[in-house]
Amino acid sequence: MTEFVSTSDWPEAGLRARHILSLSGGKDSAALAVHMRDRVPNMEYIFHDTAKELPDTYEYLERLEGYLGRKITRTTFGTTFDSILRMKGGMLPSNHRRWCTEMMKLKPFENYIGDDFCVNYVGIRADEDRVGYISHKPNIRAVFPFREDGIDYAGVQRILEESGLGMPPYTEWGRTRSGCFFCFYQQKIEWVRLKQRYPDLYEQAKAYEKPNSVNGNIFYWADDEPLTELERPERMAQIEDNWAKTQARMLKRQKNKTLAETLGGLEVIQQNQQGCLLCHR
Numbered sequence: 454m455t456e457f458v459s460t461s462d463w464p465e466a467g468l469r470a471r472h473i474l475s476l477s478g479g480k481d482s483a484a485l486a487v488h489m490r491d492r493v494p495n496m497e498y499i500f501h502d503t504a505k506e507l508p509d510t511y512e513y514l515e516r517l518e519g520y521l522g523r524k525i526t527r528t529t530f531g532t533t534f535d536s537i538l539r540m541k542g543g544m545l546p547s548n549h550r551r552w553c554t555e556m557m558k559l560k561p562f563e564n565y566i567g568d569d570f571c572v573n574y575v576g577i578r579a580d581e582d583r584v585g586y587i588s589h590k591p592n593i594r595a596v597f598p599f600r601e602d603g604i605d606y607a608g609v610q611r612i613l614e615e616s617g618l619g620m621p622p623y624t625e626w627g628r629t630r631s632g633c634f635f636c637f638y639q640q641k642i643e644w645v646r647l648k649q650r651y652p653d654l655y656e657q658a659k660a661y662e663k664p665n666s667v668n669g670n671i672f673y674w675a676d677d678e679p680l681t682e683l684e685r686p687e688r689m690a691q692i693e694d695n696w697a698k699t700q701a702r703m704l705k706r707q708k709n710k711t712l713a714e715t716l717g718g719l720e721v722i723q724q725n726q727q728g729c730l731l732c733h734r
């Protein structure tokens with residue numbers, strides 16, 4: 454069936470299994486698409502579009518389509534973030550109420566596959582130790598080619614550089630993750646950068662912070678700090694300052710490592726603190 458799942462491992466799937474690589478708009482899934490392009494010619498590339506992505510993500514996916522010479526299929530849940538939010542009474546998703554990943558990423562994925570057998574290629578690297586938020590339906594098998602092939606952060610960078618694709622554009626202005634522009638997993642420093650780079654998207658995120666219709670409480674994206682507070686110039690300066698100090702401390706601890714090992718190490722630390730593998734891979 455594939456070098457990662459053999460027909461003897463999974464006889465009921467046999468030769469009928471579909472091969473699906475789900476892209477997030479991030480560097481790891483893009484590098485995996487590059488890595489697998491010639492090894493699995495019948496791969497289906499898909500992207501679960503929340504319609505709340507950064508413009509950078511759409512641009513990067515277009516670049517990737519050029520490299521793959523294939524269209525990336527856009528899947529949606531058939532409804533919008535705003536209509537689901539209304540159904541939820543205006544209660545914004547959060548780390549503890551993570552309905553967005555399930556409704557806007559996982560369900561569209563499972564709907565797209567239906568009851569077909571599917572080998573799902575997941576871009577978790579060899580230097581990460583998590584399995585992630587993946588489907589557990591019996592007709593879907595996740596495989597982890599980067600782990601099998603020992604590809605770490607430096608390996609991903611190399612794949613992207615050698616293919617000419619490069620890193621996702623949002624990394625140029627200091628954002629570390631793909632996904633919705635208002636993602637609650639963002640660090641405060643990323644909110645500052647969103648405000649600087651895409652003030653209109655910051656305004657849109659801010660507009661969601663209003664009393665919900667269930668209990669009248671206001672939910673905020675960035676923990677319990679309203680975006681109206683976070684955007685005050687003195688608060689933004691303080692966040693920048695704190696971030697610079699934290700980075701310096703972390704870099705000091707990563708002494709005697711290459712730049713790629715350091716960046717990979719920092720990313721794993723950040724992801725373990727806050728992150729969603731399905732959206733930010």
Ligand code: SF4
Pocket residue numbers: 503546553554557558631632633635636637638729732
């Ligand atoms: S990127 Fe963030 S806000 Fe968007 S679906 Fe994923 S977890 Fe939810």
